[in-house]
Amino acid sequence: MMLQGLIDTVCNDPAIADAIEQARAGVPALDIAGPPATRAFITSGLVRRAGRPLLVVTSTFREAESLVDELSSLLGDEEVAYYPAWETLPHERLSPNSDTVGHRLEVLRRIAGKDDLPAPSVVVAPIRSVLQPQVRGLADLPVVKLRTAEDYDPSRLEADLVAAAYSRVDLVERRGEFAVRGGIVDIFAPTYSHPVRVDFFGDTIEDLRFFTVGDQRSTDETVDEFVAAPCRELLITPEVQQRAAALVDAHPELSEMLEKISQGQSVEGMEALIPALADGVELLVDVMAPETLTLVCDPELVRTRAADLVRTSQEFLHASWAAAAAGGKAPIDLAASSYQELADVRQHSLDIGQGWWSLSAFAAAPDSAPQGEDPTGESASAGESVSAADAAFAGGIPEMILDMEPLPGWRGDAEKAIATMTDDLARGWRVVSSVEGKGLANRMAEMLRDHDTPARVLDELPDEPELHVVSIILSGLRHGFRAPDLKLTLVAAGDITNQPNADRSSRKMPTKRRNQVVPLELKPGDPLVHEQHGVGRFVEMTQRTVAGATREYMVIEYAASKRGQPGDRLYVPMDQLDQVTRYVGGEAPALDKMGGAEWKHRKSRARKAVRQVAAGLIKLYAARQASRGHAFSPDTPWQHEMEDAFRYEETPDQLACITDVKHDMEQIVPMDRLICGDVGYGKTEIAVRAAFKAVQDGKQVAVLVPTTLLVQQHYQTFAERYSGFPVTVAQLSRFQTEKEVATTLEEMAQGKVDVVIGTHRLLSSKVHYKDLGLVIIDEEQRFGVEHKEALKKLRVNVDVLSMSATPIPRTLEMAVTGIREMSTITTPPEERHPVLTFAGPYDEGQVVAAIRREMAREGQVFLVHNRVASIDRVAARIREMVPEARVVTAHGQMSEKTLEKVMVDFWERRADVLVCTTIVEAGLDIPTANTLIVDRADHMGLSQMHQLRGRVGRSRERGYAYFLYPGDRTLTTTAHDRLAALAANNELGAGMAIAMKDLEIRGAGNLLGDEQSGHIADVGFDLYLRLVGEAVAEFKGDGPGEEEKPMRIELPVNAHLPEDYVESERLRLEMYKRIAEVTSTDDIEALRGELQDRYGPVPEQAESLLTVAAFRLLCRQAGLTEVMSQGRSIRFAPIAGRRAPDGTELSLPDSRRVRLDRLYPGTLVKNAANLALVPAPRTAKVGGQPIIGDELIAWASGFVRDILLPDAPRRQGTAGNTAGDTVGATAGAAAG
The missing domain is CATH 3.40.50.11180 (Rossmann fold)
Known part of the structure; x- marks a missing residue:
C-alpha cells in the first residue's frame, strides 16, 4: 500500500x-x-x-x-x-x-x-x-540456477547440489534436501516455501513445478527459473x-x-x-x-x-x-x-x-552517562584512549527530542479510542487509523459513523491526510502516536486491542496435506500382523520368478510349528499387502503359529468387544437425531467482517471444519461435533467463529477449558478477535477475586455476558445462563467423570463443539462418520525442524551452557526433575549456576492456585527456567520454550520421553532436548536402549510414528472407552480399527457382518515395481501397500498419476501391477476369493454361495452353466470343492503357448464378467463393472 x-x-x-x-x-x-x-x-x-x-x-x-x-x-x-x-x-x-x-x-x-x-x-x-x-x-558463493528449456547435465546438477551442501535422500521432506529418481530431481531450496520438481528430457529441463511435501504430488504452479542457494555458509571447497x-x-x-x-x-x-x-x-x-x-x-x-x-x-x-x-x-x-x-x-x-x-x-538526562560511557550504549574504561570520533562526542552525543507522545493503550476499549479520534478531529487535527485487513477497516468506519464521526477507508494515501474525516488505512503498523506540532493522531490496531502482532512466520499458514506419504520403514525383526496368521516378524523383501513372471514378496517369520525347529516363513505377495499391518499396541508381542487357533480366538474376542462399542455409538446417534434444539440463522455481515479480520490465511482443513460447524449449527438437531488437531493447528479460530455466530442470534456461549492457564490464553484470543464488535467476553477462574466472580455470575444471569470462558466452575449449580445456545469444550478427555455427567445433561438441547489435541486415527474417523460428527485438522506447518536430541551423562557445564544458549535467543527452558522431595534443591542449584536466570518450580503436590500462578508467570515470560515434574507433558503450549533438560531420564518410558520432547520445537525455533542420567552409575540395558532409540529418532520418522501411534491409541480410547486397550494389544492397533469400521458398517446396514475373506490371485503376470524405477525399499513398500488397498478404479487412476508424477513414465511391470489391482476389484465384486493357475487350467473359487461386497448373494443358475459350456468348453465345475477349473487360454488351439501377463488378466476379466457377473454392462456405476472395463481396456492395449 x-x-x-x-x-x-x-x-x-x-x-x-x-x-x-x-x-x-x-x-x-x-x-x-x-x-x-x-x-x-x-x-x-x-x-x-x-x-x-x-x-x-x-x-x-x-x-x-x-x-x-x-x-x-x-x-x-x-x-x-x-x-x-x-x-x-x-x-x-x-x-x-x-x-x-x-x-x-x-x-x-x-x-x-x-x-x-x-x-x-x-x-x-x-x-x-x-x-x-x-x-x-x-555473496559470491555459487548458486544453482535452473531454467526451463535449457540444458543441464543431471549428473552435474547432482554434483553441484552436493557442493552447495544439499543432502541426497530418497524422499524430500525438509529444506536442504534433494532426491534423484531417473529423469526427475526434487529439490527443497532454503528460500522457497515449497520444494521444486525438475523434469528432464535427456539433458534438457522440460518442466519446473512445485510439489507439496505431505503427499509428494506436484501442484499446478510452475516456474521458468529456479535458484537453489547454498545450505551452509562454510562450503567444502578443495x-x-x-x-x-x-x-x-x-x-x-x-x-x-x-x-x-x-x-x-x-x-x-x-x-x-x-x-x-x-x-x-x-x-x-x-x-x-x-x-x-x-x-x-x-x-x-x-x-x-x-x-x-x-x-x-x-x-x-x-x-x-x-x-x-x-x-x-x-x-x-x-x-x-x-x-x-x-x-x-x-x-x-x-x-x-x-x-x-x-x-x-x-x-x-545530561549527566546520566557514567564515566567513559555515551548514550549510544558503548563503554570505555577510565584512562582508555579515546578515538577522534569519540572525541567529537566528548561533550555527549548531539540529541534530538521529538515532540510526539505514545497513545495511552486502550486495552480493548474501542469506545475510548473512538472518543479520542472524534475529539482530535473536532480540534482540527488530522486523524489516521491503521488496521490489518479489509474487514476490520470497514468495521472501524462503521463504528466511527455510529458516533457521527466521518470516516473513509483508503486503498492508498499518496498525499497528506484530509482534515475533518478519519482516514482508515490498511497496514502492518502496530502502534500509533500523537504529534501536537503536526496536529496529527495515528491510531493503530495494537493501541486498541493491546495485542502483539502476529509472528511473521506463522502468518502464511501451511498448505493442505491430505494423503500423507508415510514411507513404510521396516527393519528386520519388526513385529507385523497378518490378518489370517497373526503376529509375526518382518524378515526381508525378496523377488521370485515363477513361470516366467517376476513378483516381489514380503517374508514374515512365525513361531516354529515344532519344538527345536526354525520359525515358519510366510511369503506374502505384494498385491496382498492389505492383509499386513505394523503391530502397535504394547510391549514386544509373542509370535503366533501360522494358522494357529490362539490367533483366531484372540481376534474373535476383539471382534465381539468391538460390536458392543459400535452398538453403543449407534444408540447415541439415534437419541441425538430425535432431540430438538435451536437452528441458528445464516451468517450476518458482521460475521463476514469479523472473519475477514483474521490475520492468517486459513488452511483448507480449517475452512472445511468451519463450514461443517456452521452447517451443523443451522440445523434443528443440536450439534455435537468433535474437532481434532494438534496444538497450534488453528482450532481456537474455529471456536471463535462458532461462538460469534451464536452471539449474533442473541444466544450465550460457554467455553469450557481444563486449566486456568488455558482460560487466560483463550480469553486473550477471544477478546482480541472481538475487539471492535459489541460482544462482551468474561472469564471465570481462580485468578479472580470473589467480587469479580460474583459480578460475572450476575451479568451472565442477566444476559449481559455473551461469551464466558472458564474451568469446570462453569458446570456448578450456582452458574445460571439467561439463554445458553452453544457450549465449546476444550480437551474434554481431561475432565473428570462427574463433570462429564454434567456435560451429558447439557448436551440434550444445546449445540456442543468439542476440541481435542490428541490425534484421532484417520481410519477411525472414517469408521464413525455420521455417528459422532468429527472434523480433523491435519495440516501441520510445511517446515518442521527435528528436535536436536542428546542423551548422555549429567554434566553441570553442559546444563549451564544449554540454559544460557536458550536465553541468548530470547527463549525459555523446561528442566524436568521427577522427584518432588529434591526439586527445590535442583532449582536452587540452577539459580547458583545461572544467577541471571529467573527460575520457578512446579509440581503436582502444590496447591492448584500456586501451581497455576507459576504456569501463567512462565507463559507470560516472567520466568526463564521452569523446574518441574512431568506435569508438563500434558498439552502445554509455550512456543517460546524450546530447550528441554530431563534429569534421570534412565527412569522414564519411551513414549513419555517422546511426549516431553513434543513440548519443545513447536514454533520455527529449533528445539533442543537433553536426556541426562547420572554419570557415576551404570545404565540398565533397557534404559540404554530407550535412550539410544530416542537419540536416533529425532527425525519425524519411525520412532516418532510410534509415539504418534501411542497418542492415537489414547485418542481411540477417549472416543471408544478405555477398556478397549486390552483388545488393541491382542490384535494390534491397525487391525483393531479395521474391525471397528466393519462393525459400524454392519450396524448401519452398509455391509456384511462376517469377516471378509482374503483374496489370492496367483497368475503368471510380471507385476511389480522395478528396483531401478523406485529404488528405495521403504517407498516401494509404501506404494505396494497403497495399491493393495485400493477400493475403486478412481483410486487406481490416482495412483497411476502419482507414479508418473513422482517417478517418471510408468514401466510395463508397474502397469501390470495396476492391472492386477483392477482385476482384484472385479473379483471382489463377483465374490471370488481365489483365481490361480493350476496345471493347464485356471482355478476360480468359490462358485456357489458367493457374496458381493454389499451382501447380495450370487449363484450360478442353469442359464449361466449353459453359457459357461458354450463360451469356455472343457470347464470342470467341482461342486464338492466349490470351484471351477477353466482351461487356460493359449496362443493357438493346437501347439500354442500359454498366454501370460496382461493378456491373461484380460481373458480372466472376460470370464468373470461373462459368467459370474453376466448383467454387469447393464448395471451402472458398480466398482466391479468399471474395474473390469478398465482391466479389459488396459490389458487389451498392452496385448495389442
Whole structure:
C-alpha cells in the first residue's frame, strides 16, 4: 500500500526534518528520542529524503521482524530486508538451519547487486547478526540456477547440489534436501516455501513445478527459473579440504571431524571451525555500502543484550572446545568467530566512514552517562584512549527530542479510542487509523459513523491526510502516536486491542496435506500382523520368478510349528499387502503359529468387544437425531467482517471444519461435533467463529477449558478477535477475586455476558445462563467423570463443539462418520525442524551452557526433575549456576492456585527456567520454550520421553532436548536402549510414528472407552480399527457382518515395481501397500498419476501391477476369493454361495452353466470343492503357448464378467463393472 503522504506528513516535524539534514551532511552520531512507534517513519524519511542506505539494529529478533513489517507497509517489500541471525552460537557443535542460511545469503546477494535484484534501502538485523563475524565473501558463493528449456547435465546438477551442501535422500521432506529418481530431481531450496520438481528430457529441463511435501504430488504452479542457494555458509571447497587435512595430525582430538571434511563430507557443527578453515571473516557492517547509516533502536537494551551474548559465546567456546584439547586450551584459535564487543563493532563502522546513530524511547538526562560511557550504549574504561570520533562526542552525543507522545493503550476499549479520534478531529487535527485487513477497516468506519464521526477507508494515501474525516488505512503498523506540532493522531490496531502482532512466520499458514506419504520403514525383526496368521516378524523383501513372471514378496517369520525347529516363513505377495499391518499396541508381542487357533480366538474376542462399542455409538446417534434444539440463522455481515479480520490465511482443513460447524449449527438437531488437531493447528479460530455466530442470534456461549492457564490464553484470543464488535467476553477462574466472580455470575444471569470462558466452575449449580445456545469444550478427555455427567445433561438441547489435541486415527474417523460428527485438522506447518536430541551423562557445564544458549535467543527452558522431595534443591542449584536466570518450580503436590500462578508467570515470560515434574507433558503450549533438560531420564518410558520432547520445537525455533542420567552409575540395558532409540529418532520418522501411534491409541480410547486397550494389544492397533469400521458398517446396514475373506490371485503376470524405477525399499513398500488397498478404479487412476508424477513414465511391470489391482476389484465384486493357475487350467473359487461386497448373494443358475459350456468348453465345475477349473487360454488351439501377463488378466476379466457377473454392462456405476472395463481396456492395449 502506498503511504507516501503519511511519511511526508510525519517527516515535516521540525526535529525529524533536521535529522534528515544531518544525515545528508554526514554527521557521524546522533541520538533521536521519541516514541518507538515513530521509528518506522524516521527510517522511511531517512531513506526517502536523505538517500542513504540504512542498517537498523534491534535488541531482539522479534522486534526486528515487527519493524520489518511496519517498514514494508510504508516503503514496500522490495526496499526492506531482514537479516536473520543463526539460531546456534558460533562455537556450538551444531550447524545453523539451512533456511536461516538461505535467507542470509539471499540478503547478502541483494546487497552485492547479484541476481539482477535491487539492493534493499533498509536492512533490519537483530544485534546478534551485527556482532557475529561471518565468512568473507558469502555473496559470491555459487548458486544453482535452473531454467526451463535449457540444458543441464543431471549428473552435474547432482554434483553441484552436493557442493552447495544439499543432502541426497530418497524422499524430500525438509529444506536442504534433494532426491534423484531417473529423469526427475526434487529439490527443497532454503528460500522457497515449497520444494521444486525438475523434469528432464535427456539433458534438457522440460518442466519446473512445485510439489507439496505431505503427499509428494506436484501442484499446478510452475516456474521458468529456479535458484537453489547454498545450505551452509562454510562450503567444502578443495582449499577447505586441504586446510582440514593439514590440521588432522596436529589435532588428534578433532581428527574424526577434520578427516571427514578433508574427504569432502559436511559435518554437523563444522561452522565452529570457520576461523581455521575459511579465507578470513568479516562483519555485516563490512558488506554494507560505505555511506551506510546504522540506527540502533533502544541502545540501553542493545548494550545489555550484546554483553550477554559475548559472555555466553565465550562460555560455549570453553565448554565445547576446551574438552577437545589436552591442557584445556582451544586446540585451534577459534576466537575470531566469537561475537565481537559492541564498542569494537561501532568503532570499526565509524572507521570505515559509516554513521552510527541511536533511536531511544526517552531522552537521557545530561549527566546520566557514567564515566567513559555515551548514550549510544558503548563503554570505555577510565584512562582508555579515546578515538577522534569519540572525541567529537566528548561533550555527549548531539540529541534530538521529538515532540510526539505514545497513545495511552486502550486495552480493548474501542469506545475510548473512538472518543479520542472524534475529539482530535473536532480540534482540527488530522486523524489516521491503521488496521490489518479489509474487514476490520470497514468495521472501524462503521463504528466511527455510529458516533457521527466521518470516516473513509483508503486503498492508498499518496498525499497528506484530509482534515475533518478519519482516514482508515490498511497496514502492518502496530502502534500509533500523537504529534501536537503536526496536529496529527495515528491510531493503530495494537493501541486498541493491546495485542502483539502476529509472528511473521506463522502468518502464511501451511498448505493442505491430505494423503500423507508415510514411507513404510521396516527393519528386520519388526513385529507385523497378518490378518489370517497373526503376529509375526518382518524378515526381508525378496523377488521370485515363477513361470516366467517376476513378483516381489514380503517374508514374515512365525513361531516354529515344532519344538527345536526354525520359525515358519510366510511369503506374502505384494498385491496382498492389505492383509499386513505394523503391530502397535504394547510391549514386544509373542509370535503366533501360522494358522494357529490362539490367533483366531484372540481376534474373535476383539471382534465381539468391538460390536458392543459400535452398538453403543449407534444408540447415541439415534437419541441425538430425535432431540430438538435451536437452528441458528445464516451468517450476518458482521460475521463476514469479523472473519475477514483474521490475520492468517486459513488452511483448507480449517475452512472445511468451519463450514461443517456452521452447517451443523443451522440445523434443528443440536450439534455435537468433535474437532481434532494438534496444538497450534488453528482450532481456537474455529471456536471463535462458532461462538460469534451464536452471539449474533442473541444466544450465550460457554467455553469450557481444563486449566486456568488455558482460560487466560483463550480469553486473550477471544477478546482480541472481538475487539471492535459489541460482544462482551468474561472469564471465570481462580485468578479472580470473589467480587469479580460474583459480578460475572450476575451479568451472565442477566444476559449481559455473551461469551464466558472458564474451568469446570462453569458446570456448578450456582452458574445460571439467561439463554445458553452453544457450549465449546476444550480437551474434554481431561475432565473428570462427574463433570462429564454434567456435560451429558447439557448436551440434550444445546449445540456442543468439542476440541481435542490428541490425534484421532484417520481410519477411525472414517469408521464413525455420521455417528459422532468429527472434523480433523491435519495440516501441520510445511517446515518442521527435528528436535536436536542428546542423551548422555549429567554434566553441570553442559546444563549451564544449554540454559544460557536458550536465553541468548530470547527463549525459555523446561528442566524436568521427577522427584518432588529434591526439586527445590535442583532449582536452587540452577539459580547458583545461572544467577541471571529467573527460575520457578512446579509440581503436582502444590496447591492448584500456586501451581497455576507459576504456569501463567512462565507463559507470560516472567520466568526463564521452569523446574518441574512431568506435569508438563500434558498439552502445554509455550512456543517460546524450546530447550528441554530431563534429569534421570534412565527412569522414564519411551513414549513419555517422546511426549516431553513434543513440548519443545513447536514454533520455527529449533528445539533442543537433553536426556541426562547420572554419570557415576551404570545404565540398565533397557534404559540404554530407550535412550539410544530416542537419540536416533529425532527425525519425524519411525520412532516418532510410534509415539504418534501411542497418542492415537489414547485418542481411540477417549472416543471408544478405555477398556478397549486390552483388545488393541491382542490384535494390534491397525487391525483393531479395521474391525471397528466393519462393525459400524454392519450396524448401519452398509455391509456384511462376517469377516471378509482374503483374496489370492496367483497368475503368471510380471507385476511389480522395478528396483531401478523406485529404488528405495521403504517407498516401494509404501506404494505396494497403497495399491493393495485400493477400493475403486478412481483410486487406481490416482495412483497411476502419482507414479508418473513422482517417478517418471510408468514401466510395463508397474502397469501390470495396476492391472492386477483392477482385476482384484472385479473379483471382489463377483465374490471370488481365489483365481490361480493350476496345471493347464485356471482355478476360480468359490462358485456357489458367493457374496458381493454389499451382501447380495450370487449363484450360478442353469442359464449361466449353459453359457459357461458354450463360451469356455472343457470347464470342470467341482461342486464338492466349490470351484471351477477353466482351461487356460493359449496362443493357438493346437501347439500354442500359454498366454501370460496382461493378456491373461484380460481373458480372466472376460470370464468373470461373462459368467459370474453376466448383467454387469447393464448395471451402472458398480466398482466391479468399471474395474473390469478398465482391466479389459488396459490389458487389451498392452496385448495389442
